[in-house]
Amino acid sequence: MSALKIETEQFSYTVHYSSRRRSVALQVKQGQLTVRAPLGYNLADIKKLVQQKQQWVIKHLQQVKQQIRPQWLAGQQLPLLDSTIGLTRLRGAKSVVLHDEHNITVIVSSRVQPQRYQKVLLTLLQKWYQEQAFSWFAERVFYWQNKMNVRSGNIIIGNWRTKWGYCKSTAELGFNWRLMMAPAWVADYVVVHELAHLKHLNHSPRFWQLVGVYYPQAEQAKAWLKQNQHLLEL
Ligand SMILES: [Zn+2]
Structure with missing residues (x-):
């Protein structure tokens, strides 16, 4: 398994490649986006997919942020x-x-x-x-x-x-x-x-x-x- 860090204007995310995967999945956990992809999957296609899902990602990243009370x-x-x-x-x-x-x-x-x-x-x-x-x-x-x-x-x-x-x-x-x-x-x-x-x-x-x-x-x-x-x- 290998991982790759990607930055966009709004957020950053990690792509995890795995030989056991057969499809791409996006997951938001604890304010972080992770993309799981099959080994060798085209990176440009992953970036395109994340961009298409941008609204969804931002919405979910935001929800976590909103639970953190200011100090x-x-x-x-x-x-x-x-x-x-x-x-x-x-x-x-x-x-x-x-x-x-x-x-x-x-x-x-x-x-x-x-x-x-x-x-x-x-x-x-x-x-x-x-x-x-x-x-x-x-x-x-x-x-x-x-x-x-x-x-x-x-x-x-x-x-x-x-x-x-x-x-x-x-x-x-x-x-x-x-x-x-x-x-x-x-x-x-x-x-x-x-x-x-x-x-x-x-x-x-x-x-x-x-x-x-x-x-x-x-x-x-x-x-x-x-x-x-x-x-x-x-
Ligand atoms: Zn008004």
Whole structure:
């Protein structure tokens, strides 16, 4: 039996040749793709087959990735747009979050029972992220709406599992605080997306065309969110 490592733009995989095999099989296990092929099988044909099955492979590789929880708290580093900030946890008289340019200190009141500690910590952090999100999105909406010549209404910061933002017919815009854990160019895409809904309240070709005019990297941002969604969690 012999093995060969192949790289594609999206993933790498190993081809195992075996004289006992009579057909080609693709297998995704623990986030790895393995191709099993009969000895002497044409490599170009294997590559072609993998390419044809690319969607299936990516979908399965992704599923494994999504089961891995991010370790932000354990690593004592939190993502904030394009930077990372150090996290310090303390106990004190009063629950409060302190923040400077590079660090965030979360003080949990000493009156909080140990079994409730984690929950209180997460609530404080989430509230802090929501405040960051509110000022950041307000500024970005202001910036983009002038460029795009639209007017937004209220800005709401939400905590949703399944959406990044919304735009109502009243021009109210909503943004998910979790976007504060994504790079700024990705969060910015969501701003342009929701503002474009002020002109087209649907996902028609005209809507996507408008998004593309102001945000040429829209496709990359969408792909980034799809691939990294699981990292935008505390
Ligand atoms: Zn939309």
